[in-house]
Amino acid sequence: MNNSRNFSAGPGALPLKVLQQVQTSVDKIPELGISILGVNHRSEWFASLMRQAEDNLRQLLCIPDTYTVLFLQGGSSLQFSMIPMNFLRGTNKVAQHIVSGYWSSKAPKEAMHEGKVNIIWSGEDSNFSSLPDLRSLNLDRNSAYLHYVSNETVEGLEFGQTIESTDTPIIVDMSSNLLSRSVDISKYDLIYAHAQKNLGPAGVTVVIAKTEFLNSSVSSLPSMLDYKIHQKANSIYNTPCVFSIYVLNLVCEWLIKDVGGIANMQSINEKKASLLYKTLDRYSNQFVIHASPAYRSNMNVVFKMHDRNNEALFLKFLAQKGFSGLEGHRSLGGIRASLYNGIELNAVQDLCDSISEYF
Ligand SMILES: Cc1ncc(COP(=O)(O)O)c(C=O)c1O
Structure with a gap:
């Protein structure tokens, strides 16, 4: 990790x-x-x-x-x-x-x-x-x-x-x-x-x-x-x-x-979320995002795979690359990527690249 x-x-x-x-x-x-x-x-x-x-x-x-x-x-x-x-x-x-x-x-x-x-x-x-x-x-x-x-x-x-x-x-x-x-x-x-x-x-x-x-x-x-x-x-x-x-x-x-204040933090957070949602949307044949588009959170990106049996393998692949904390909440299962302030834009880019690499 x-x-x-x-x-x-x-x-x-x-x-x-x-x-x-x-x-x-x-x-x-x-x-x-x-x-x-x-x-x-x-x-x-x-x-x-x-x-x-x-x-x-x-x-x-x-x-x-x-x-x-x-x-x-x-x-x-x-x-x-x-x-x-x-x-x-x-x-x-x-x-x-x-x-x-x-x-x-x-x-x-x-x-x-x-x-x-x-x-x-x-x-x-x-x-x-x-x-x-x-x-x-x-x-x-x-x-x-x-x-x-x-x-x-x-x-x-x-x-x-x-x-x-x-x-x-x-x-x-x-x-x-x-x-x-x-x-x-x-x-x-x-x-x-x-x-x-x-x-x-x-x-x-x-x-x-x-x-x-x-x-x-x-x-x-x-x-x-x-x-x-x-x-x-x-x-x-x-x-x-x-x-x-x-x-x-x-x-x-x-x-x-x-960071230079909350407005800058917000703009970084918007970029991070947009990057990840765009990647997931590109693979909409593989993933379903839980939230309807208008209510998507910039903090917690919650999704699952169409093929639920593939999730464990996908998470294992990401874990091997050093990503952690991506398991969904115990009540919902699936996958959740939390993009809090401490996560940098390049880490989200790396996650997106790894998702692309997986498919
Ligand atoms: C939005 C929200 N409210 C309340 C809670 C409960 O917080 P705590 O565990 O600090 O009691 C959580 C926990 O993650 C949360 O995400």
Whole structure:
């Protein structure tokens, strides 16, 4: 296996430069003389790192001052529960959900523990191969919020459009595409993303929320599940994942200094995805792409072979060339190539060349 050819869906490939910096820091951070794995979370150095990480995220995503940034734990799965606990519990309102794939179908199941849930759109009939038009949704203005997933990691579906501002609070799981493209944060009330796709290693989960919305959350929750407690403690209510936040900051610095910002990253990501989809389309007699063309994800390219019996051989051929992480999600099977920020354009070109070589 080879880091530059790691097409895993998550934890995914990180930029090679960041991996090199991490190696040094595990030994010792030059200005501290100790390993990043032994840095105290109450130290002035770490407080400054947290500020840098937040500032860098704010700069990359143009996060307005009216928004709070939190670094939490528990992965995106904990957000499936924290969101309804904080914003649905005891409100007598309904949580509206779009169910467009594997991950978005998990969220309403957790919300049901806290209140009423309305699935306003489901892609089940199309075997989760398409997405709704976000601009023509019939939203209940009195609902607690609308929840959806901007990029379905398992099925390879990505919303190309943003939602129009509405009276309904909008909550989006951007776990698999945050930092991969420009996003107008002001359209959303709460965004969350775990790190292990485009942000860094697993451990930290970033929450970006309109501060006014955060303050509207219910009270009397267990401390670790209460956004307001984490906000008041500047995300150091308990021991945060020091290492993950450190690497997230390195990734942000790489995006700012080496890539030149999110617009450049987006254009590289579009080129990578277009290259791979074009190759698969050229071999449409061999492959079926899961997503309908209008909803193809730039992050996760999900496909299978017409001859399913050939898949194992095809994956073995690619593995021999150093490609890894290409097996489809266990719920869907087939093949999935994840093109996160850490994957370079030439690695996608190599993958395409190898596909051509196979046939
Ligand atoms: C879009 C999306 N949401 C949620 C999750 C669950 O994340 P976690 O494993 O951090 O709980 C995943 C996992 O890959 C995901 O891709």
